[in-house]
Amino acid sequence: MASREQFSSKFGFIMAAAGSAIGLGNIWGFPTQTATNGGAAFVVIYFLMAFALAYPALMAELIIGRHSKSNILTALRGIAPNKATRILGTGVGTYGVIIASLILSFYGIVAGWMLCYLAESVTSLIGWQAASEWLVSFGFERNIISMGLFMLMTMSIIASGISGGIEKWSTRLMPMLMVILVGLIIYVMTQDGAAEGLRVYLLPDFSQLKPSLFVDAMGQAFFSLSLGVGTMLVYGSYLSNKESLPRLGVMVTLVDSGTAFVAGLLIIPAIYVAKQYGANIFTDDGQLIAGPNLIFQVLPTLFESMGSIGMLVALAFFVLMSIASLTSSISMLEVPVSLAVEETSLSRNKATLIIGTLIFGCSTVILLNFDSLFDFVINLTTVYSQPLLGLMLCVFAGWIWHRNNLLQELKAGHPEIEGTFFWKVWPNYVKFVCPLLVLITLAQSVAG
Numbered sequence: 064m065a066s067r068e069q070f071s072s073k074f075g076f077i078m079a080a081a082g083s084a085i086g087l088g089n090i091w092g093f094p095t096q097t098a099t100n101g102g103a104a105f106v107v108i109y110f111l112m113a114f115a116l117a118y119p120a121l122m123a124e125l126i127i128g129r130h131s132k133s134n135i136l137t138a139l140r141g142i143a144p145n146k147a148t149r150i151l152g153t154g155v156g157t158y159g160v161i162i163a164s165l166i167l168s169f170y171g172i173v174a175g176w177m178l179c180y181l182a183e184s185v186t187s188l189i190g191w192q193a194a195s196e197w198l199v200s201f202g203f204e205r206n207i208i209s210m211g212l213f214m215l216m217t218m219s220i221i222a223s224g225i226s227g228g229i230e231k232w233s234t235r236l237m238p239m240l241m242v243i244l245v246g247l248i249i250y251v252m253t254q255d256g257a258a259e260g261l262r263v264y265l266l267p268d269f270s271q272l273k274p275s276l277f278v279d280a281m282g283q284a285f286f287s288l289s290l291g292v293g294t295m296l297v298y299g300s301y302l303s304n305k306e307s308l309p310r311l312g313v314m315v316t317l318v319d320s321g322t323a324f325v326a327g328l329l330i331i332p333a334i335y336v337a338k339q340y341g342a343n344i345f346t347d348d349g350q351l352i353a354g355p356n357l358i359f360q361v362l363p364t365l366f367e368s369m370g371s372i373g374m375l376v377a378l379a380f381f382v383l384m385s386i387a388s389l390t391s392s393i394s395m396l397e398v399p400v401s402l403a404v405e406e407t408s409l410s411r412n413k414a415t416l417i418i419g420t421l422i423f424g425c426s427t428v429i430l431l432n433f434d435s436l437f438d439f440v441i442n443l444t445t446v447y448s449q450p451l452l453g454l455m456l457c458v459f460a461g462w463i464w465h466r467n468n469l470l471q472e473l474k475a476g477h478p479e480i481e482g483t484f485f486w487k488v489w490p491n492y493v494k495f496v497c498p499l500l501v502l503i504t505l506a507q508s509v510a511g
């Protein structure tokens with residue numbers, strides 16, 4: 064058998080994992096959730112959830128992944144010591160692969176919109192009126208073409224493999240993303256109204272604290288760190304034994320939540336700058352506009368009112384959104400593709416083509432039944448399935464897998480692990496605390 068591909072460096076892994084984690088969830092989801100949920104009060108709860116709940120779950124995925132050197136399904140089946148747990152592993156693994164694919168099927172639609180708005184900033188620059196109008200009007204044709212184009216980009220990266228595809232593109236695109244993000248923040252901060260946005264973002268309003276915020280923050284943290292569905296597990300499986308997993312995990316969590324926070328410094332002030340320009344930024348019941356209307360109406364109105372520089376700002380913004388989407392979508396597609404490559408005789412190219420086409424089919428079904436399916440699929444996958452799967456992965460790491468194997472895996476790349484705070488706390492934490500916290504939070508959301 065050919066030796067299994069790996070990330071060629073630690074930097075490559077961090078860029079790939081950060082690329083997966085940093086996506087629409089950070090740049091769009093986090094800032095708007097914060098603005099509508101009591102500003103900094105939500106930020107505090109979010110960081111709590113990210114480090115107290117998502118980081119330990121991320122570690123479970125990385126450790127199982129690197130130990131098993133395989134996709135989520137094979138990995139969970141492999142660490143199960145008996146028949147019953149093997150069946151459970153098969154069930155959880157299959158569920159994870161399906162959810163990863165379903166996430167991609169709605170994510171690809173949204174990413175396609177980003178491509179349209181990106182193209183529109185160019186067509187309006189050169190004065191192609193009709194094309195511009197087509198690109199920004201919601202329609203089946205536009206949606207399916209842009210989603211298909213985005214899927215093709217995702218597929219071509221995944222077909223090129225780990226170091227030649229995922230790593231190569233993540234290390235190219237992620238630094239670009241950071242530069243654009245910082246550049247846009249600096250520009251927006253110079254505009255009237257930005258200070259008001261900063262206040263809304265950064266001043267905590269604890270009167271808005273309610274139990275449902277914890278559910279929202281947990282869902283957001285699991286989504287943002289790409290947890291539960293085997294993306295981090297499979298990325299961990301391409302990691303060399305020389306690397307210290309707890310350190311890499313901290314780094315990825317920090318970069319992800321840090322970027323979410325920084326993205327808030329762009330989006331919320333930008334909304335208030337748009338208000339200065341006369342855009343309506345509140346819904347009828349007084350809430351800040353947060354859904355698609357924010358990205359596809361409020362912000363474009365802002366770009367338009369800025370005159371010719373606005374076109375450049377729009378271009379930069381939608382390049383940013385497209386990059387963020389692409390480095391995340393490749394990690395979603397890698398989940399089913401790695402399974403197919405490892406468990407069947409299909410080549411990576413063929414597996415990518417077949418699975419990519421299937422997911423394109425799912426997205427098409429969603430587009431054809433947009434009103435009934437779009438929100439439904441998002442809720443099913445991100446609000447319920449991801450935390451539930453994350454919980455199951457903690458159960459596998461804490462209860463089903465032998466503690467000694469855990470220790471051996473952690474020792475690779477971190478020989479002194481036994482004396483660390485991490486080893487003293489994490490095994491029991493992932494065994495008792497994480498599952499309990501996820502359950503309580505999920506019960507809340509079912510009850511609420």
Ligand code: PHE
Pocket residue numbers: 083084085086087088089166286287288289290292294391392394395
């Ligand atoms: N973390 C990505 C984001 O924030 C989304 C994602 C979810 C990626 C699940 C992979 C798996 O947008």
